[in-house]
Amino acid sequence: MPGEPQTYDLVVAANRLPVDKVVSDSGEVSWQRSPGGLVTAMESVMRNRAGAWVGWAGDSGPAPEPFDEDGLHLHPVGLSAEEVRDFYEGFSNDTLWPSYHAVIVPASFPRDWWTAYREVNARFAGAVARLAEPGARVWIQDYQLQLAPALVRRLRPDLRIGWFNHIPFPPVELFAQLPWRSQILEGLLGADFLGFQRQADAQNFVRACRQLLRAQTKGDTVAVGDGSPRRVRASAIPISVDFDGLEELARRPDVVARSRELRESVGNPKVLLLGVDRLDYTKGIRHRLKAYEELLVEGRVGPPDVTFVQIATPSRERVEAYQNLRSEIEQTVGRINGDHGQIGAPPIHYLHHAYPREEMAAFFQAADVMIVSPLRDGMNLVAKEYVTCRYDLGGALVLSEFTGAWHELHQAFACNPNDIEDLKQAIMRAITTPAKERQRIMRALRRRVSEHDVQRWAQRFLAALDAAPERPVAGS
Ligand code: GDG
Numbered sequence: 001m002p003g004e005p006q007t008y009d010l011v012v013a014a015n016r017l018p019v020d021k022v023v024s025d026s027g028e029v030s031w032q033r034s035p036g037g038l039v040t041a042m043e044s045v046m047r048n049r050a051g052a053w054v055g056w057a058g059d060s061g062p063a064p065e066p067f068d069e070d071g072l073h074l075h076p077v078g079l080s081a082e083e084v085r086d087f088y089e090g091f092s093n094d095t096l097w098p099s100y101h102a103v104i105v106p107a108s109f110p111r112d113w114w115t116a117y118r119e120v121n122a123r124f125a126g127a128v129a130r131l132a133e134p135g136a137r138v139w140i141q142d143y144q145l146q147l148a149p150a151l152v153r154r155l156r157p158d159l160r161i162g163w164f165n166h167i168p169f170p171p172v173e174l175f176a177q178l179p180w181r182s183q184i185l186e187g188l189l190g191a192d193f194l195g196f197q198r199q200a201d202a203q204n205f206v207r208a209c210r211q212l213l214r215a216q217t218k219g220d221t222v223a224v225g226d227g228s229p230r231r232v233r234a235s236a237i238p239i240s241v242d243f244d245g246l247e248e249l250a251r252r253p254d255v256v257a258r259s260r261e262l263r264e265s266v267g268n269p270k271v272l273l274l275g276v277d278r279l280d281y282t283k284g285i286r287h288r289l290k291a292y293e294e295l296l297v298e299g300r301v302g303p304p305d306v307t308f309v310q311i312a313t314p315s316r317e318r319v320e321a322y323q324n325l326r327s328e329i330e331q332t333v334g335r336i337n338g339d340h341g342q343i344g345a346p347p348i349h350y351l352h353h354a355y356p357r358e359e360m361a362a363f364f365q366a367a368d369v370m371i372v373s374p375l376r377d378g379m380n381l382v383a384k385e386y387v388t389c390r391y392d393l394g395g396a397l398v399l400s401e402f403t404g405a406w407h408e409l410h411q412a413f414a415c416n417p418n419d420i421e422d423l424k425q426a427i428m429r430a431i432t433t434p435a436k437e438r439q440r441i442m443r444a445l446r447r448r449v450s451e452h453d454v455q456r457w458a459q460r461f462l463a464a465l466d467a468a469p470e471r472p473v474a475g476s
Helices: 037-046 081-100 111-131 148-155 181-188 199-213 243-251 253-265 285-297 320-340 357-366 381-389 420-432 435-451 454-467
Strands: 008-016 019-023 029-033 052-056 067-069 072-077 132-141 160-164 193-196 221-224 230-236 271-278 306-313 348-351 369-372 396-400 413-415
Touching (some): 008 111, 081 111, 148 181, 253 357, 285 420, 381 396
Parallel strands (some): 008 132
Antiparallel strands (some): 067 072, 221 230
C-alpha cells in the first residue's frame, strides 16, 4: 500500500517544469533544463526552498511519475497531443499571448481552445490541491494558468494563493476583446495576491475588474463577493535575475576565455553588436535588423569594424505566426549579408540555436552593445543578465521603452523601436559615447540589478502573499 502522499508548504505551479524530457535514439529518458525567462527566474528561487513544482514536461502523453532533479521536487502534469495543440499552442500562445502583447499579430479566438484551457487549468489545480499541506502557500505562474487560482480555492479554501504575471496585462480596451474576459478575471480573483511586472499592469487589471465585472475597487484592491467581501490585492513586483550566481559564472576563467574566443571568431571587430531573444514577434528583431540595415546603407557601420550577432532561440515552432516571423527574419538576414558582406566578414551572424548558460554569459561579455528592442515585453531578463555579466563595466545597453526593464534601467540608451530613426540613434550613441561615460552608466545599471535581484523578488512576492489583503508590504 502506498503511504500518504507527501505534501509541501510551498507549491509552485507553472506551465512548464524547469526541465524538458529528452528521449535518446535508444529510448533512454533524461531531463534537460528548459529555456525561457520564467524558468531562469524561478529555478534559482526554488533551489533554496523545499517546495514542489507542478508543471508540464514539454511533450504529449501521460504524465511521468514525480521525480527529484537537482534538488527540485518535480510533479509533472500530462497533456494530450490535442491539449498541446489547443491549450498550449492555441489558447496560450495564439489567443492570450498576442492579446496581452498589444496585438502585434492578430489574436485567434476558436472556442475549442477555451475548453482545453479550462480543462488543463483544472488539472493543474487538482495537482496543486493534492500536494499542498494545510495552510500552505501556492504560487501560480503566468498567463497559461489564469483560471487555476479560483479552481484551487474551490478545492482548498485553506491555502494562501498567489499568482504572478510574467507578461504585460493589457489595457481594458484590448482585454475586453477576449470572449472569455469575465471568466479570466474571476479565475484570477480566486487568488489572495496578484503580482505584475509594472504598476501599469496591475492598474489595468484592477480597471478591468471595475469595468467588466462591476467589482468594487479601492486603490490596488478588488472586492470579491457580497456581504463581507474578500479583498484581492494587485500590485507590481518586478522580476529580476540571480545577480550573484550569474556574475560568478561570468567571472569564471573558462567563460572569460570563451568570450575572447567568440570575438576572435567573428574577426575581432572594433564593435560587436548583440541581440539575444526567443524568436518571437514581440522582441522587435525585425525592427533591429531594419535599423542595422539602414546604418549599413548609410555607411555609418559595417564589417569588418562593426558586426552584429543575433541569437534567436527556437520558440513555439508549430504556431504559424512564429513560422512566418522566422521566414521573414531569415530572408532579411540573407539579403543584408548578400548586399553588404565580404568574404569572411558578414555583417550579421545569425544563430537559430539554444546555448548553455556559460556560452550566453560569454556572448554577453563579448558584446560592446547589447540591443534589446521589444515592441512589448513584461520585463526582459536578457537586459538584466547583460549588465550582470559586465562586472568589467564594459559594454552598453540599448533598451526599448516598452520593456518592464526600462522602468528600472532608465540610464540605458533608450529607444522606441517603432521609430527606426530613434533606434538607429540609440545604437550610434551606444557605440560613440566615451568609455568613461559608458562605465558610469553601466555602474548605475548594475547597482540597480544587484540591489533588486531575483531572491529579493521572491521574498517580496511571498511577503506580499502573507500580508495580503490587509497590510501593505514594506519596502519597494
Ligand atoms: C517571459 C516574459 C519576462 C534565451 N535564449 C537562451 C537562453 N535564454 C534565456 C535568457 C533569459 C530567458 O531565456 C528569456 O527571458 P526574457 O525575459 O528575455 O523573455 P521571455 O522568454 O519572453 O520571458 C518576459 C520573463 O518571462 C520573466 O518574467 O522577463 O518579459 O516575456 O533568461 O537568457 N538561455 C540559454 N540558452 C539560450 O539559447 N541558456
